[in-house]
Amino acid sequence: MSRATDSLTRLKGAIVPLNLCFNDDGTVNDDAVCNYVDWLASEKTPVILLTYGSSEFAWLNDDDVWRLTEKIAKTIDGRSMCISSTGFWTPRQSREFLKHAEAVGVDAVKVQINTFDYPNGAVTKAYFDELEGAADMPLLMWWNPAGWLKAMPGDIKEAYIELSKRPNIIGIKNDGDAFYDYYSHIRNLHDNGCAAISGGLMSNFLFGHAHGSPAYLCGVAPFRPDLAIELGNLVEAGNTAAAKDIIYRYEEPLIAFAGTVNWQVFLKSSVMIRGFYPNNRVGNPTKTCATGEEFERIKKFFEEVFELKPVV
Numbered sequence: 264m265s266r267a268t269d270s271l272t273r274l275k276g277a278i279v280p281l282n283l284c285f286n287d288d289g290t291v292n293d294d295a296v297c298n299y300v301d302w303l304a305s306e307k308t309p310v311i312l313l314t315y316g317s318s319e320f321a322w323l324n325d326d327d328v329w330r331l332t333e334k335i336a337k338t339i340d341g342r343s344m345c346i347s348s349t350g351f352w353t354p355r356q357s358r359e360f361l362k363h364a365e366a367v368g369v370d371a372v373k374v375q376i377n378t379f380d381y382p383n384g385a386v387t388k389a390y391f392d393e394l395e396g397a398a399d400m401p402l403l404m405w406w407n408p409a410g411w412l413k414a415m416p417g418d419i420k421e422a423y424i425e426l427s428k429r430p431n432i433i434g435i436k437n438d439g440d441a442f443y444d445y446y447s448h449i450r451n452l453h454d455n456g457c458a459a460i461s462g463g464l465m466s467n468f469l470f471g472h473a474h475g476s477p478a479y480l481c482g483v484a485p486f487r488p489d490l491a492i493e494l495g496n497l498v499e500a501g502n503t504a505a506a507k508d509i510i511y512r513y514e515e516p517l518i519a520f521a522g523t524v525n526w527q528v529f530l531k532s533s534v535m536i537r538g539f540y541p542n543n544r545v546g547n548p549t550k551t552c553a554t555g556e557e558f559e560r561i562k563k564f565f566e567e568v569f570e571l572k573p574v575v
Contacts, residue, residue, distance in 0.1 A: 270371045270401040271433040273344040274458050275477045276309035276499075277491035279484045280317035281335070282530050284540040289548070291327055292541070297338045299539040304342040308488040309495070310478060311339060313347045315375055315407075316438070316462075317527070320350055322546030329360065333367040344370045346403065351377035354393030361398040371401040373436055378409040384418030391426055402431055406448065407438040415444055420451065427457035434458035441467050449474045465494050465514045469506055472498045482517055486533035487569055516568050524561060528553045532561045536571055 284295040303311055313328075313335060315321075320328065332347040339345045347369045349357045357374065364372050376382050376390050387404075394402070404423060406415065426432050434457055437445045441463040448459035453475035460478045461467055468479035484491035490513060497506040521529050531543035532553055544552040553561055565571035 265430065266399055267401040267431050267433050270344070271456065271458060273370065274310060274434055274460070276479075276495035277484045277488060278310040278312050278346075278460065278478050278480045279303055279308050279488060279491075280312045280314050280462070280480055282317050282485060282527060282534060283319055283323075283331075283546065284531070284534075284542070285319075285322070285544050285546045287544075287550075289322065289546060289550075291323070291331065291546075293331070293334055295540050296331065297334055299534055300335050300338045302537075302539065303488060304339045306488045307492065308343050308484070309492065310344040310346060311335070312373070312480070314373065314436070315348060317530075318348075319527070319546040320348070320375075323350075325350060325352075325356070329363055332360075332364060332369060336364075336368040339368075341368070346371045346373060348373040348405075349375050351375060354390055357390075358394055358397035361394065361400045365398040365400050369400070371403055371433060373403040373405055375405050375407075378407045378411075381411065382419075383416070384420075384422035387419060387422045388426060391429075391432070400431070401433045404432060404435040405438070406435060406444060408444075415439065415447065420447070423448070424451050424455070427452040427455040430456075432457060434460060437461040445471055445476070446474065449476050464518070465491075465506075465510050468495070469498055469503070469510070481514065482521065482530065483513055483569075485530050486537060486565070486571060487513075490569075513568065516564075520564050520568075524553065524557070525551055527551075529561060532558060533565055533569075533571065536562055536565055 284292040286292050328350055336345045347364055349360055361372055376387060435448050437448055445461040452459055458477050462480040465481045481491055494506055494509050527545045528543050528551060534540045535543045544550055
């Protein structure tokens with residue numbers, strides 16, 4: 264079995280996108296992040312993902328990404344699938360990063376081409392061409408329209424289809440429309456042995472899995488991976504009624520409440536409540552966080568809906 268085939272087999276079930284812990288000065292609290300990752304792996308979280316949005320790459324420098332990739336991979340130590348991501352780098356930088364990822368034990372790398380620069384299909388394909396032979400590293404593509412497109416251009420769609428036939432490209436992470444783009448990826452890539460995974464909701468996966476999507480991200484997974492794993496197992500077993508019950512009981516209240524606060528602060532608060540992070544601060548210069556009455560309101564929600572108690 265090739266490394267790519269093995270990684271594709273492991274790309275299954277609940278994925279936790281890592282929300283990082285930032286210090287007062289904007290640096291990353293590596294120890295807190297690794298402590299949290301260790302817990303996620305001990306909870307048998309199938310896949311742990313270092314990614315652009317949730318991991319706030321906009322506030323990291325290249326050294327941060329390289330360092331965290333190594334520390335997270337070594338903390339996981341094979342217990343969960345470990346996926347890291349490139350920055351918005353030149354192909355030369357990404358080639359070096361793939362070598363680094365392979366050396367430290369990462370299972371796959373999501374290649375992030377800067378969509379704010381309006382790439383087309385030719386650019387997308389050429390970028391992956393430049394990465395060929397850099398390392399024995401399974402790759403994921405990334406679709407993020409970045410607000411400048413309502414529909415996926417035909418040339419980009421065709422580039423993804425062509426790239427999905429390459430044995431080292433095992434999937435695509437969708438950050439476009441949660442249904443239209445997600446299902447388009449599944450239809451176009453599944454028969455080529457390329458997995459389509461999507462951020463968003465458990466309910467997306469409930470329908471997506473039936474058409475071939477093997478794994479999913481959701482807002483519950485970062486603090487209750489057990490529920491996310493249970494949902495994945497129920498969907499895999501075809502127990503739609505029980506899967507819907509989890510969605511109604513947990514996800515729908517979460518989405519309704521999360522719309523009243525900052526999303527990243529909300530998720531970091533859950534990790535803070537569990538005792539892994541000393542704060543719920545995001546990495547941007549405003550140091551957005553929730554304290555006082557706002558934090559108590561968030562804490563009350565997690566306690567009432569998810570029975571979330573601090574980890575001792």
